[in-house]
Amino acid sequence: MSLPLAPQKASALTKHNPAIRVQAAEAADIEAVVALDAAITGTEKAANWNDVYARFADTNQRLQRYFLVAKSGRDELVGFVVGEIRAWEFGSPPCGWILALGVTPDLREQGIGTLLFETLCAQMKNDGATTIRTMVLGTDKTNLSFFRGEGLAAGPYIELERRLD
Amino acid sequence: MKLQKASRYALFAVLHLASEPEKQFSTAEIADSYGVSIHHLAKVMRTLVRCGLIESVRGVGGGYRFSGNVRRTTLWDVIHEFESLESDIDTPETLHDKAEIVVTGLDAVMNEIDGLNRATLDSITLKTLLRYGLENLDRAR
Numbered sequence: 001m002s003l004p005l006a007p008q009k010a011s012a013l014t015k016h017n018p019a020i021r022v023q024a025a026e027a028a029d030i031e032a033v034v035a036l037d038a039a040i041t042g043t044e045k046a047a048n049w050n051d052v053y054a055r056f057a058d059t060n061q062r063l064q065r066y067f068l069v070a071k072s073g074r075d076e077l078v079g080f081v082v083g084e085i086r087a088w089e090f091g092s093p094p095c096g097w098i099l100a101l102g103v104t105p106d107l108r109e110q111g112i113g114t115l116l117f118e119t120l121c122a123q124m125k126n127d128g129a130t131t132i133r134t135m136v137l138g139t140d141k142t143n144l145s146f147f148r149g150e151g152l153a154a155g156p157y158i159e160l161e162r163r164l165d
Numbered sequence: 166m167k168l169q170k171a172s173r174y175a176l177f178a179v180l181h182l183a184s185e186p187e188k189q190f191s192t193a194e195i196a197d198s199y200g201v202s203i204h205h206l207a208k209v210m211r212t213l214v215r216c217g218l219i220e221s222v223r224g225v226g227g228g229y230r231f232s233g234n235v236r237r238t239t240l241w242d243v244i245h246e247f248e249s250l251e252s253d254i255d256t257p258e259t260l261h262d263k264a265e266i267v268v269t270g271l272d273a274v275m276n277e278i279d280g281l282n283r284a285t286l287d288s289i290t291l292k293t294l295l296r297y298g299l300e301n302l303d304r305a306r
Binding site: 109138139141144145147148149154 | 236237239280281283284285287288289290292293296
C-alpha cells in the first residue's frame, strides 16, 4: 500500500527520482532492510529488525509507531525509516521520534532520505505530533548533516548518559 | 567560542565560491563583496587551496573556484584549517592539590563543551548554512 503524499512533496520527489515510492514495511521487506542496515553500519542485526517489525509495523498503527520503506521502480528496497510518537517524557508534549533511517549508499543525494523523512513527518503531524526529534552519534557526519539539512537543530533537551560498570 | 578573523574570511570565500560552483572569482572580487581586507583574504585563499577546498584557475579571467561537495563539506572542514577551537583553562604549570582537583574537573567539562562545538560545526554543510542564512534573513526582514 502506497502512503499518500502531500502535493508539494510529490513534486519535490519527481524532481529527483520519480520511480521511488514510500510504503509501509511488510514482512517480506525485512531481509532487505537487514542487508541494507548491515551495509551501512557493518553489523548484521536480523533478530533486532524482526523485533522492530513486530513492534513498529503496520498492524501497530494505533500505537503511533511507523516503519516505512522506499522502493525503486524495480521494487528493490532502497531505504527505510522507523519512528514513533512519544508523549510526556520529562514534560515533552507528543513528539515524533526518528529511531532509524537508512538509504542505499550508492543512491544518496537523490532525495530518497528526504522523501522518507517528509512522509514520516506528514504522518506524525497528522497523528498529533508537533515536533520531530532524533538522536544521532556526534561523529556520524552523514546522518547529522542529513537531519541538519532537513531543518533539525539542537533542541531544549540534552542527552545525558553514564556507564553502568 | 569566538571565531578568528581567518576562519570568518575563509567561510566568506568558500561560501561565495560554493554558491556558484561553475564560476570563478578573484580575491579582489570576493574581498569587495564582503568588505574585507584583500591582503588578509589572499593569505586565507592560499590556505584554502593547499587544503583542497578551492582551486586556483590560471589564465585570462582566472581566479578561484570551489572544488568540494557543497552537500558534504561542513563548517568544521573549513574552520579547523585555521584554528583548533579547543578550550583553554590557562592553568599554571604547577598546581596545588586542591587546585588540581578543580582543574581536572574543569578539563572534563571543557572537553564536553568542545565535543559539542565540534559535532555542531561538523553537522552543518555549506548548503545548509546558505539556506539557514537566507531563511533567517527573510524572517528578519
